Amino acid sequence: MAGFDKVVKSYAEALAGLTDDMTIIAGGFGLCGIPEGIIAEIKSMGVKGLTFVSNNCGVDDFGLGLLLEDRQIKKMISSYVGENALFEQQFLSGELEVELTPQGTLAEKMRAGGAGIPAFYTATGYGTPVGEGKEVREFDGRPYILEESITGDFAIVKGWKADRYGNVIYRHTAQNFNPMAATAGKITIVEVEEIVEPGELDPAHIHTPGIYVNRLIQGSFEKRIEKRTVRSA
Amino acid sequence: MALSREQMAQRVARELQDGFYVNLGIGIPTLVANYIPEGMEVMLQSENGLLGMGPYPTNEELDADMINAGKETVTAIKGASIFSSAESFAMIRGGHVDLTVLGAFEVDVSGNIASWMIPGKLVKGMGGAMDLVAGANNIVVTMTHASKHGESKLLTQCSLPLTGAGCIKKVLTDLAYVEIAEGSFWLKERAPGVSVDEIVAKTEGEIVVPDVVPEMEF
Numbered sequence: 547m548a549g550f551d552k553v554v555k556s557y558a559e560a561l562a563g564l565t566d567d568m569t570i571i572a573g574g575f576g577l578c579g580i581p582e583g584i585i586a587e588i589k590s591m592g593v594k595g596l597t598f599v600s601n602n603c604g605v606d607d608f609g610l611g612l613l614l615e616d617r618q619i620k621k622m623i624s625s626y627v628g629e630n631a632l633f634e635q636q637f638l639s640g641e642l643e644v645e646l647t648p649q650g651t652l653a654e655k656m657r658a659g660g661a662g663i664p665a666f667y668t669a670t671g672y673g674t675p676v677g678e679g680k681e682v683r684e685f686d687g688r689p690y691i692l693e694e695s696i697t698g699d700f701a702i703v704k705g706w707k708a709d710r711y712g713n714v715i716y717r718h719t720a721q722n723f724n725p726m727a728a729t730a731g732k733i734t735i736v737e738v739e740e741i742v743e744p745g746e747l748d749p750a751h752i753h754t755p756g757i758y759v760n761r762l763i764q765g766s767f768e769k770r771i772e773k774r775t776v777r778s779a
Numbered sequence: 780m781a782l783s784r785e786q787m788a789q790r791v792a793r794e795l796q797d798g799f800y801v802n803l804g805i806g807i808p809t810l811v812a813n814y815i816p817e818g819m820e821v822m823l824q825s826e827n828g829l830l831g832m833g834p835y836p837t838n839e840e841l842d843a844d845m846i847n848a849g850k851e852t853v854t855a856i857k858g859a860s861i862f863s864s865a866e867s868f869a870m871i872r873g874g875h876v877d878l879t880v881l882g883a884f885e886v887d888v889s890g891n892i893a894s895w896m897i898p899g900k901l902v903k904g905m906g907g908a909m910d911l912v913a914g915a916n917n918i919v920v921t922m923t924h925a926s927k928h929g930e931s932k933l934l935t936q937c938s939l940p941l942t943g944a945g946c947i948k949k950v951l952t953d954l955a956y957v958e959i960a961e962g963s964f965w966l967k968e969r970a971p972g973v974s975v976d977e978i979v980a981k982t983e984g985e986i987v988v989p990d991v992v993p994e995m996e997f
Contacts, residue, residue: 575827575846575850576850578843578846579844625904625905626904626905627903634901646902646904648906648907649826649864649906649907650826650868650914651909651910652864653863654865654868656865657865668872668913669914670909670910670913671909671913672944673941673943673944673945674909674940674941674943675896675941676905676909717844718855719825719827719828719844719845719846720843721861722827722828722864724863725863725865726864726865753863770843771843771846771852772846773846773851774841775835775836775851776838777834
């Protein structure tokens with residue numbers, strides 16, 4: 547590695563330093579825009595006691611759901627965790643802790659965490675179980691709750707294209723939580739479909755500037771579809 | 780006759796205006812997209828990061844990177860934009876979405892809504908619902924007026940954990956269109972052939988009934 551070149555040669559190198567009980571921020575919405583190869587490597591590493599901050603937890607045999615098989619996840623911070631029988635089973639048995647967080651608040655917790663803002667006020671969740679025990683403050687007569695930001699030991703991100711300097715572009719709605727996740731990891735790993743040379747991507751069209759990215763790897767993706775809905779032509 | 784799901788969607792569609800940005804929840808709200816009046820331009824927002832959601836793709840258009848908030852494969856219309864989840868909820872929380880339509884288990888006379896959690900049953904999560912109800916100025920809740928067992932869902936006080944407090948002003952049920960103001964429900968319209976008495980009987984919270992309650996027309 548030299549200068550700004552973020553490319554690593556292997557998944558083992560990409561995940562070097564990941565140990566038990568760490569917190570990982572993950573991009574993705576359902577199975578859309580998830581770093582498949584990085585998840586597979588975390589599974590094969592066998593690290594345990596992980597806390598994942600991710601909108602969802604995959605399905606039984608794909609995405610973060612794969613890490614439930616060997617009970618590697620201790621806690622999920624998510625907005626929606628349906629569609630996953632193993633998840634249900636581990637949650638009901640008390641093995642898996644879940645902190646349900648409104649989707650917009652979750653996105654903002656990552657964004658603010660990565661931007662050096664430790665907490666923020668939001669009206670979302672006021673008067674609901676989410677607001678219980680949280681500081682309330684009124685602005686212009688409306689109550690808001692104080693939500694704390696999130697950062698992680700690692701962030702795992704799925705991009706479309708990146709240059710070797712780690713400037714990343716996402717494709718379509720596979721963007722979702724990925725740009726925020728990328729900012730919120732002490733070590734941010736990005737897995738992309740294609741790595742190009744610096745200068746090949748339009749600087750004005752970069753979604754995640756390379757300053758946030760520590761390690762970059764080219765993966766190959768199954769891109770499984772969770773709900774295949776089509777119309778006749 | 781109680782309204783069908785399609786009629787409920789049709790009635791909600793009358794709340795649309797040309798140039799509206801609209802977020803439609805799962806279920807009956809999704810059907811509203813089928814009743815956008817001819818010649819009216821409406822852009823659908825999907826909270827996973829898409830403004831200008833189009834119809835489902837053809838087999839040829841199918842793309843795993845193109846989904847809606849219900850995780851269904853979709854398309855984008857011409858003039859759509861795609862962005863991050865933080866950006867998406869900035870537009871929702873910031874009150875930029877003109878109309879939000881979503882389902883619920885219960886609403887009450889204070890404008891509270893419960894739609895995500897039934898204690899004792901497995902909780903899957905609130906997704907974006909709490910952000911949507913907290914951020915939108917113009918929300919229409921669609922639901923049946925009473926449960927299958929005849930229990931009212933329009934209450935003095937929600938019995939289930941809330942999704943949002945004091946944020947609902949418009950409710951369309953299979954029996955009536957009701958607004959919420961000053962700590963009461965206000966009966967505005969009734970489904971064709973449904974009597975005011977039936978609506979009042981099935982509304983647990985206080986409901987104000989004007990002398991004339993027009994029937995909806997379809």
